[in-house]
Amino acid sequence: MDDKNMDDKNMNDNNMNDNCKIGIFDSGFGGLTIFKCIKELLPQYDYIYLGDNARTPYGIRSFETVYKFTTEGVDFLFKEGCRLIIIACNTSSARALRSIQQQWLTKHPHYLLFPHLRVLGVIRPTVENISKFTKTSEVALWATPGTVKSESFAIEIKHFAPEINLIQTPCPLLVPLVENGELYGDGVDYYINKYWQQTTTNQIENNIDTLLLGCTHYPLLLPSIKKILPSTVKVLTQGELCSESLKDYLRRHPEMENKLSKNSSVCFYTTDQCEYFDNLAQIFMGEKISSQIIQID
Ligand code: DGL
16 A cells, blocks of 8 residues: 555544544653643543654754654544644744744644644743742743744743743753653753753843743653752643643643543554663653654654
8 A cells, every 4th residue: 555545544434533642742651741640630531542653852952854754643543533633843834833832733634534623832831830939020931042043932931921021041951861761860960950051140140930941851850950950940841831831721622532532542663672662751751651663744
């Protein structure tokens, strides 16, 4: 069967079964920090998680590359029967989401059959809530160079919380540490110290009371980050905010919610070695993970 016929068959099968899943996409392990919270809050749905570990990190790559990799991941999840995709990667959300929503999605062959297909990101749900956490309105953002360069957080903050002064620091080495399972120790502490110094160096009066981890990989380093930062700084992660936002989205969109299958199943895919993915993912998810390897390019 050639690719086109296979696609048509998948579409028809999924159409007949109306067996719509929620897809979670990330460049690697980071999306698990979002998925863990989503699964805890909304355990009834069927999920497919895809980590593009073979091509991580995305955060140091060009707009074009991140767009290409992200659309390939989303396309795979559509073909697997996902109708709602959460891009659980800030870099992809920052660099690819808008183009996907405004151009790519409506031209996708599945969209003609399923006009309720949706792709959502993680930046807006975070920024919508940020004001609740800061008293000084001085908020630091740690993110990948790609996310910082896109100015996506700054643009959304200007819109939703214009009173906030956002101090952005690119942290290019934190993702490689996480992807290599280096979550604790002197090396990790060194880089956290270095990035915190960069964040605070040019502050005449350091009133930062909130550090937003604007990369889904960084919460895996949370114990190390909390150990080093002053206790007056609240470290904010995105998992709870994004899962609450998804719950609210599904409440407001019954046309989507009614189509989602509810068997509490989870399927993990990785584009690199399963054994490695399973070991690290298991530590984070707190349950046994058995992934399958796939190729998406
Ligand atoms: N987890 C991704 C994010 O939230 C970045 C990881 C990467 O650079 O690939 O930005």
